[in-house]
Amino acid sequence: MLPDDDAHDALGPEMRDRCLAITRRDTLKGGTAGALALALAGAPAPAAGEPSAAAHPMPVNGERLPIRTSVNGRPVAAEIDTRTSLLDFLRERLDLTGTKKGCDHGQCGACTVHLDGQRVVSCLTLAAKAEGRAVVTIEGVSDGDTLHPMQQAFIDHDALQCGYCTPGQIMAAIACVREGHTGSRDEIREYMSGNICRCGAYVGIVAAIEDAAARMERI
Amino acid sequence: MIPTPFPDRPRFDARDMVLGRTRYAADRRLAGMLHAMTVPARIAKGTVTSLGAEAALRVPGVVRVLTPDDFPEPPPSAEDGPPPPPPTLTSTVSFRGEPIALVIAESLEAAIEGAEAMRPVYAEEPFQALMDGLEADREEAEPYVAGDAAAVMARAAVTVSETYESPTQHHNPIELMATVAEFRDGRLSVHECSQSVGLAKYAVFAALRIDPAVVDVRSPHVGGSFGQKGLAQRQTALIAQAALLTGRPVKLVMPRGQIFHVAAYRPRSRHRVELGATGEGSMIAARYDAIQEQSRQGFFPAAEYHEAPIRLYGIENYLGTGADIRLDRQAPGWMRAPHAQASCFAFESAVDELAWKLGQDPLAFRLANDAARDPRTGRPLSSRFMRECLEEGARRFGWKERVAQPGSMTAEDGTLIGWGVACGAYPSSMPPAIARLRVGADGRTRFAVSGHEMGQGIRTAIASVLIEELSIDPVGLEIVIADTTSVPQHMTAGSWGTAGCVPATMKAVERMRSAVAELVGGQRIAGNLHRQLAMVRRPSVEVEVSELAPGQKPEALEELKAGGIVAMGPEYPAFTSMSYGAHFVEVRVEPRTRRVRVPRVVSIADCGRVISPRTAASQVYGGVIWGIGASLRERTEVDPRFGGYLNSDIADYVVAVNADIEEIDVGLIDRPDLIANRAGLKGLGQVTMAGVSAAVANAVFHATGKRLRSLPMRIEDLL
Numbered sequence: 001m002l003p004d005d006d007a008h009d010a011l012g013p014e015m016r017d018r019c020l021a022i023t024r025r026d027t028l029k030g031g032t033a034g035a036l037a038l039a040l041a042g043a044p045a046p047a048a049g050e051p052s053a054a055a056h057p058m059p060v061n062g063e064r065l066p067i068r069t070s071v072n073g074r075p076v077a078a079e080i081d082t083r084t085s086l087l088d089f090l091r092e093r094l095d096l097t098g099t100k101k102g103c104d105h106g107q108c109g110a111c112t113v114h115l116d117g118q119r120v121v122s123c124l125t126l127a128a129k130a131e132g133r134a135v136v137t138i139e140g141v142s143d144g145d146t147l148h149p150m151q152q153a154f155i156d157h158d159a160l161q162c163g164y165c166t167p168g169q170i171m172a173a174i175a176c177v178r179e180g181h182t183g184s185r186d187e188i189r190e191y192m193s194g195n196i197c198r199c200g201a202y203v204g205i206v207a208a209i210e211d212a213a214a215r216m217e218r219i
Numbered sequence: 220m221i222p223t224p225f226p227d228r229p230r231f232d233a234r235d236m237v238l239g240r241t242r243y244a245a246d247r248r249l250a251g252m253l254h255a256m257t258v259p260a261r262i263a264k265g266t267v268t269s270l271g272a273e274a275a276l277r278v279p280g281v282v283r284v285l286t287p288d289d290f291p292e293p294p295p296s297a298e299d300g301p302p303p304p305p306p307t308l309t310s311t312v313s314f315r316g317e318p319i320a321l322v323i324a325e326s327l328e329a330a331i332e333g334a335e336a337m338r339p340v341y342a343e344e345p346f347q348a349l350m351d352g353l354e355a356d357r358e359e360a361e362p363y364v365a366g367d368a369a370a371v372m373a374r375a376a377v378t379v380s381e382t383y384e385s386p387t388q389h390h391n392p393i394e395l396m397a398t399v400a401e402f403r404d405g406r407l408s409v410h411e412c413s414q415s416v417g418l419a420k421y422a423v424f425a426a427l428r429i430d431p432a433v434v435d436v437r438s439p440h441v442g443g444s445f446g447q448k449g450l451a452q453r454q455t456a457l458i459a460q461a462a463l464l465t466g467r468p469v470k471l472v473m474p475r476g477q478i479f480h481v482a483a484y485r486p487r488s489r490h491r492v493e494l495g496a497t498g499e500g501s502m503i504a505a506r507y508d509a510i511q512e513q514s515r516q517g518f519f520p521a522a523e524y525h526e527a528p529i530r531l532y533g534i535e536n537y538l539g540t541g542a543d544i545r546l547d548r549q550a551p552g553w554m555r556a557p558h559a560q561a562s563c564f565a566f567e568s569a570v571d572e573l574a575w576k577l578g579q580d581p582l583a584f585r586l587a588n589d590a591a592r593d594p595r596t597g598r599p600l601s602s603r604f605m606r607e608c609l610e611e612g613a614r615r616f617g618w619k620e621r622v623a624q625p626g627s628m629t630a631e632d633g634t635l636i637g638w639g640v641a642c643g644a645y646p647s648s649m650p651p652a653i654a655r656l657r658v659g660a661d662g663r664t665r666f667a668v669s670g671h672e673m674g675q676g677i678r679t680a681i682a683s684v685l686i687e688e689l690s691i692d693p694v695g696l697e698i699v700i701a702d703t704t705s706v707p708q709h710m711t712a713g714s715w716g717t718a719g720c721v722p723a724t725m726k727a728v729e730r731m732r733s734a735v736a737e738l739v740g741g742q743r744i745a746g747n748l749h750r751q752l753a754m755v756r757r758p759s760v761e762v763e764v765s766e767l768a769p770g771q772k773p774e775a776l777e778e779l780k781a782g783g784i785v786a787m788g789p790e791y792p793a794f795t796s797m798s799y800g801a802h803f804v805e806v807r808v809e810p811r812t813r814r815v816r817v818p819r820v821v822s823i824a825d826c827g828r829v830i831s832p833r834t835a836a837s838q839v840y841g842g843v844i845w846g847i848g849a850s851l852r853e854r855t856e857v858d859p860r861f862g863g864y865l866n867s868d869i870a871d872y873v874v875a876v877n878a879d880i881e882e883i884d885v886g887l888i889d890r891p892d893l894i895a896n897r898a899g900l901k902g903l904g905q906v907t908m909a910g911v912s913a914a915v916a917n918a919v920f921h922a923t924g925k926r927l928r929s930l931p932m933r934i935e936d937l938l
Contacts (some may be wrong), residue, residue, distance in 0.1 A: 073229055081328045086376070092254075098239020099239070100442070102394060103395075105869075110393050132803065155229055166239075186878075189881075196869060198391055200841035200842070201837060203840050
């Protein structure tokens with residue numbers, strides 16, 4: 001992992017010396033991390049939507065715990081830091097970055113996923129709680145390239161702007177329909193208020209859920 | 220000739236967004252990546268005498284703790300050079316939450332544990348966090364002057380003079396500020412959520428004193444910004460340095476509580492508005508003073524509270540003053556409808572109070588005080604359809620059914636109903652642009668231009684022009700924006716994003732058409748451009764164009780290439796260009812709890828020609844919802860005891876949620892302004908919010924008879 005000296009020339013003499021002094025020292029001290037990084041560099045990229053815990057072994061710190069869970073229908077076995085949230089496990093270990101971190105406090109809903117079919121905020125759910133249970137994320141909602149009716153309705157009603165809260169909104173919206181909370185616009189609004197859209201796409205979100213709810217019933 | 224309206228078209232990047240495939244800055248996961256966590260100062264002012272990093276370094280997995288000593292001295296600031304980049308880590312604390320160290324670790328959990336294990340020791344100094352009591356310490360801004368407001372005010376038959384207040388507010392996009400940096404093969408690559416990759420790049424090479432040529436910054440998708448990520452961010456150079464010093468990729472996702480303390484925010488401001496009218500109801504004079512909280516080094520300009528109000532009506536005599544009150548806080552900045560959110564609330568509330576005092580209908584009063592030119596410069600307006608906004612809005616809302624007397628419209632259960640109207644305006648600005656368009660015989664089209672996608676739909680607007688006006692295969696269209704390795708990138712802000720790319724897109728389309736026509740000669744070839752190129756055996760054609768704002772000197776292109784902010788407007792050499800809007804709001808106030816609901820809003824905007832109808836409408840929905848949030852919910856609580864903010868998360872900083880929003884009817888006038896630019900468009904994102912809070916306040920007055928002059932308007936204000 002020692003950066004080659006030539007590469008640092010472009011940084012100018014001061015930064016070059018600063019970088020090289022440190023990287024040499026740290027590499028000698030922390031050989032494990034460097035070897036790990038090198039090993040990862042050659043790891044194949046997983047297909048979209050496919051969890052890949054093997055690609056990112058757990059770094060060395062904290063209390064460890066082995067877990068077995070299912071993510072988007074595929075079995076996942078991994079060793080985790082006991083403090084790891086389900087959100088960070090999905091994003092940082094499995095490369096499932098569709099699920100977003102907006103607050104890490106269970107306040108915004110951007111990290112909403114389904115755990116055994118129920119919507120949960122994955123930032124307040126310990127990864128350890130997924131043991132033996134089924135996790136579904138935004139990457140597991142469509143049928144290949146065929147969109148879920150809720151995904152299509154979000155496009156049709158422009159129920160999104162920046163797209164950042166969108167995965168959480170869609171996961172919450174699918175659950176909202178399944179829970180039977182789409183009896184009126186007011187009911188949809190109430191049951192979708194755990195998912196903040198700062199861009200202000202609420203009018204489109206409510207219209208999309210009304211539309212998709214009708215189509216989901218026909219499936 | 221009036222161009223035909225653009226058709227409705229789905230958002231360009233919506234499919235990837237609903238599939239969770241769109242990659243934002245924090246979604247970059249690179250091999251061997253380290254995680255970083257910033258350590259914020261726990262004092263508002265003073266010095267860090269010792270960092271206490273030993274415990275952090277003992278945390279398993281912590282690789283390194285960066286301190287101020289790990290950074291070069293800040294670059295010397297030149298008198299006429301660019302403003303200095305943001306400071307890096309500091310041991311001289313000038314506001315609570317300022318980053319004093321950076322913990323780098325093998326995992327996110329270890330980085331957080333390491334940052335929490337730090338035990339810094341401080342030497343505290345006295346500080347000032349609130350402007351109350353400091354009103355006399357004014358740092359005056361350049362006034363906005365038209366005519367002789369003092370003399371004419373003295374002759375006015377009817378006057379109002381009131382003080383209004385707008386609170387400190389934070390942007391709170393749902394995406395957390397995130398940076399990923401990697402140093403590989405001699406290049407420093409930075410992925411960041413930014414409205415200005417050019418400024419982010421500058422922040423890195425200037426603060427770290429390295430060659431600009433080795434730094435690349437990309438920000439293809441921003442998870443909401445609203446001005447927060449416009450200027451260079453504090454963490455960018457920290458993470459870049461961390462990547463250089465460790466030789467490994469480094470990622471920081473800053474926690475929201477820290478973002479509250481380092482990011483920009485809308486400063487609290489106080490507005491004294493005095494208006495004078497003739498007995499018949501013609502507004503003849505305005506005197507308006509605005510003061511705002513400001514940091515010690517901040518430059519968010521107090522003068523610009525007057526940019527919109529002076530141009531809302533044809534008031535010939537206007538004296539607009541403004542001042543900063545300097546405090547020990549981080550710098551305030553541009554937040555959606557900057558200046559105009561607060562100033563249109565104040566001014567349009569005062570206009571309503573004046574209409575009421577004159578006994579006139581607030582809609583008729585506004586229509587009777589229309590402007591024919593810019594009172595500040597005397598120059599013509601490029602276009603103005605505020606009257607059309609008011610008339611269309613009144614028709615859709617059913618304004619003529621309104622009963623003037625406050626408290627006279629009630630529901631059967633005693634709920635008080637109020638109807639209010641207010642207008643907004645916002646400068647229509649335009650930066651220069653350089654664009655490159657390549658069409659290939661293989662069915663691909665690649666278009667590179669300056670711009671950043673924060674959800675406003677800039678890619679959709681660009682695609683709308685390319686697909687509509689160029690015979691290409693939409694499936695093969697790639698739009699490259701927010702990438703410093705591409706064409707020069709200008710900051711995307713101030714509602715000038717569309718003006719900064721769509722006119723250049725149209726010019727590139729024209730150039731491409733003639734280039735292909737020349738190649739094809741007189742031959743008649745059926746099919747699209749790809750097919751035509753294939754038939755003449757030409758792999759691809761590339762054109763490059765540049766576009767300037769009206770009256771802008773060609774040197775602006777050089778400044779653009781050098782990374783400058785060179786947008787013009789609202790004052791161009793030959794005219795002034797403003798966007799306009801009118802909002803009609805119904806409020807319902809519960810008789811016992813006094814809870815205010817907003818069941819119905821009609822909002823009509825004049826943004827010139829509409830390039831992307833669907834995303835433009837979404838901008839208006841968003842602006843109205845921001846207006847409702849600012850009216851009834853949002854206020855950052857500044858802690859006078861310790862500095863910093865008390866409600867620094869989105870459970871305590873309350874924004875509008877789905878249940879707060881009911882029916883919103885949006886309209887766009889869609890009349891091209893071909894004086895403003897070749898596309899006929901004007902800015903939209905900000906004007907959609909300007910005036911909404913006044914419309915809510917005016918509706919609350921109509922419902923209850925109580926005039927609320929301070930935002931947000933909460934239950935306790937109506938009890």
